[in-house]
Amino acid sequence: MRIVDVNEFYSPTGGGVRTYLERKMTILAEMGHELIVIAPGRADGVEERIGGGRIIWVKSPPLVFDGNYRLFFHEAPIHALLDDLDPDIVETSSPWRPGWIVGNWKGRAPKVFFAHNDNVAAYPMRWFERFAAPCDVDAAFSWYTRYMARFLEKFDAFVTNGPALAKRHSARGLTVHAAVPLGIERxxxxxxxxxxxxxxxxxxxxxxxxxxxxxxxxxxxxxxxxxxxxxxxxxxxxxxxxxxxxxxxxxxxxxxxxxxxxxxxxxxxxxxxxxxxxxxxxxxxxxxxxxxxxxxxxxxxxxxxxxxxxxxxxxxxxxxxxxxxxxxxxxxxxxxxxxxxxxxxxxxxxxxxxxxxxxxxxxSRVRSDRDHVADLLACYTALIGGEPGLFRAA
Known part of the structure; x- marks a missing residue:
C-alpha cells in the first residue's frame, strides 16, 4: 500500500509530528508498505529515507510567527504530485489549506482526514475560560465545526488519534469513522x-x-x-x-x-x-x-x-x-x-x-506504535476494499 500524507505540520527542525511520521514511515516500510510525506519547504526537493519512504518538499511561504513552519498555498503543484504518485490512500491532518487541497483532488485514492488536535479546545476555550463555560465557548465557535463539516464532505473518512478527540468531535455533530489510538516505541x-x-x-x-x-x-x-x-x-x-x-x-x-x-x-x-x-x-x-x-x-x-x-x-x-x-x-x-x-x-x-x-x-500492557500502524492499516484496507463494517464509527 502506498500512503501519501499532505502534511503542513512537518518541519525540518523537528517536533512531535515529524517524530510521529518518521517512525510511522519506518514501521510501514518494515511491513512492506510505503509512506510519502508532501511537506511545505524553502525550496522544491526530495529526501529519500533509508529503509523506505521519502519527503517531497514543495516551495511554500513561511508561517509569519514561527519560521520553523511553512504554509501550503497553491493546489496545482500538490495535485500534480498526487496524480504522479497515484497513492492508495491520501492523508492530511490540517484543517486549513491542506484540508481543501486534498479534498478537491480528483484521484482514485480514498481521502482520509486524520485529526491530531482540537483547535477549539486548545485555543478559544482556554482564552475565554474566565468569561464563559466551555459549552458556551463551544457554541460560540460552532462556525468552526460547520467549516470543518464543509471540507470533510469531500473526504472518505474522518479518523482521530484516540478516543478523547473522537468524543469531542462527535459531540459537535461530526461523523468520526474511527479512533485509532497512538502508541509508543516501547x-x-x-x-x-x-x-x-x-x-x-x-x-x-x-x-x-x-x-x-x-x-x-x-x-x-x-x-x-x-x-x-x-x-x-x-x-x-x-x-x-x-x-x-x-x-x-x-x-x-x-x-x-x-x-x-x-x-x-x-x-x-x-x-x-x-x-x-x-x-x-x-x-x-x-x-x-x-x-x-x-x-x-x-x-x-x-x-x-x-x-x-x-x-x-x-x-x-x-x-x-x-x-x-x-x-x-x-x-x-x-x-x-x-x-x-x-x-x-x-x-x-x-x-x-x-x-x-x-x-x-x-x-506490560502499553500500546506500541506498531500496534497503532497495524490498526491504521486494517482500517485503510477495509476502506479501500469498501468494507464499511470493518471501518466502523468511533
Missing part, C-alpha cells in the same frame, strides 16, 4: 530502569529526604499545559507532604515558569532531555507523572510514563484521562488547583507496594 521505557540512586539525587536537589515523593512534570512550556496550576497544586500538597517536582521541558513560557518557581525549594526546572535512554531512566526513577492539560489530544507522555511504571495524576478531561486507570492513577477536576492537590495526596496515601505493582502491570 523498547526505550521500562520499570526496570528505575535507579534508586538517581531518585535520591533528584530528591536531594529538591531539598527533600529519601522518603519524599518525586513528581515528574514533562512537556512543553505552553499555556495549554497549565503549568502554573500544576505548580500551585504541588506547593499546596507540599504543605503537609514531603513532595516535590522536577520539570523537564522548554517553550514560550519557560521564563515565566522559572520566575514562578524561583522561591520554591521543592520544584526545579531542567532543560529537555533528548537522549531517550537517559530520559527513560529519569522517568522510571520518579514516583508519579503529573499533568495539567485538559485539552491534550492523546497524551503520548502519559503512555511513556505508564510504560516506565509511573502512576498518573491527570485532569478529568483530555487525552490523559483516557489513560488514567483508577488502579494506577488519580484524577482531578480540570483546571482546579485544590482538586489536583488532593489527587496528589490521595495517590501517595495508597499502599506503595500495591500501587507500584499495579503500575508495573500496566507497563
Amino acid at each position: 523498547g526505550f521505557f521500562s520499570p526496570d530502569l528505575r535507579d534508586e540512586g538517581l531518585r535520591r539525587s533528584l530528591l536531594a536537589q529538591l531539598d527533600l529526604p529519601e522518603h519524599g515523593q518525586l513528581l515528574l512534570g514533562l512537556g512543553r512550556h505552553h499555556p495549554e499545559k497549565r503549568w502554573p496550576m500544576v505548580i500551585d497544586a504541588v506547593e499546596t500538597a507540599g504543605q503537609d507532604l514531603p513532595v516535590g517536582m522536577i520539570m523537564i521541558g522548554q517553550g514560550m513560557h519557560s521564563g515565566r515558569l522559572e520566575n514562578r518557581i524561583a522561591g520554591s525549594p521543592h520544584i526545579k526546572m531542567f532543560r529537555p532531555v533528548y537522549d531517550r535512554p537517559r530520559l527513560a531512566r529519569i522517568m522510571a526513577s520518579c514516583d508519579a507523572l503529573i499533568h495539567g492539560s485538559d485539552t491534550e489530544p492523546f497524551g503520548l507522555v502519559g503512555l511513556e510514563a505508564i510504560a516506565s511504571g509511573l502512576p498518573l495524576i491527570a485532569p478529568d478531561e483530555g487525552g490523559l484521562f483516557e489513560l488514567a486507570d483508577p488502579l494506577h492513577a488519580e484524577t482531578y477536576r480540570a483546571r482546579d488547583v485544590y482538586s489536583a492537590a488532593n489527587a496528589i495526596r490521595r495517590l501517595f496515601a495508597r499502599e506503595p507496594a500495591i500501587l507500584r505493582a499495579a503500575a508495573r502491570h500496566a507497563a
Whole structure:
C-alpha cells in the first residue's frame, strides 16, 4: 500500500509530528508498505529515507510567527504530485489549506482526514475560560465545526488519534469513522530502569529526604499545559507532604515558569532531555507523572510514563484521562488547583507496594506504535476494499 500524507505540520527542525511520521514511515516500510510525506519547504526537493519512504518538499511561504513552519498555498503543484504518485490512500491532518487541497483532488485514492488536535479546545476555550463555560465557548465557535463539516464532505473518512478527540468531535455533530489510538516505541521505557540512586539525587536537589515523593512534570512550556496550576497544586500538597517536582521541558513560557518557581525549594526546572535512554531512566526513577492539560489530544507522555511504571495524576478531561486507570492513577477536576492537590495526596496515601505493582502491570500492557500502524492499516484496507463494517464509527 502506498500512503501519501499532505502534511503542513512537518518541519525540518523537528517536533512531535515529524517524530510521529518518521517512525510511522519506518514501521510501514518494515511491513512492506510505503509512506510519502508532501511537506511545505524553502525550496522544491526530495529526501529519500533509508529503509523506505521519502519527503517531497514543495516551495511554500513561511508561517509569519514561527519560521520553523511553512504554509501550503497553491493546489496545482500538490495535485500534480498526487496524480504522479497515484497513492492508495491520501492523508492530511490540517484543517486549513491542506484540508481543501486534498479534498478537491480528483484521484482514485480514498481521502482520509486524520485529526491530531482540537483547535477549539486548545485555543478559544482556554482564552475565554474566565468569561464563559466551555459549552458556551463551544457554541460560540460552532462556525468552526460547520467549516470543518464543509471540507470533510469531500473526504472518505474522518479518523482521530484516540478516543478523547473522537468524543469531542462527535459531540459537535461530526461523523468520526474511527479512533485509532497512538502508541509508543516501547523498547526505550521500562520499570526496570528505575535507579534508586538517581531518585535520591533528584530528591536531594529538591531539598527533600529519601522518603519524599518525586513528581515528574514533562512537556512543553505552553499555556495549554497549565503549568502554573500544576505548580500551585504541588506547593499546596507540599504543605503537609514531603513532595516535590522536577520539570523537564522548554517553550514560550519557560521564563515565566522559572520566575514562578524561583522561591520554591521543592520544584526545579531542567532543560529537555533528548537522549531517550537517559530520559527513560529519569522517568522510571520518579514516583508519579503529573499533568495539567485538559485539552491534550492523546497524551503520548502519559503512555511513556505508564510504560516506565509511573502512576498518573491527570485532569478529568483530555487525552490523559483516557489513560488514567483508577488502579494506577488519580484524577482531578480540570483546571482546579485544590482538586489536583488532593489527587496528589490521595495517590501517595495508597499502599506503595500495591500501587507500584499495579503500575508495573500496566507497563506490560502499553500500546506500541506498531500496534497503532497495524490498526491504521486494517482500517485503510477495509476502506479501500469498501468494507464499511470493518471501518466502523468511533
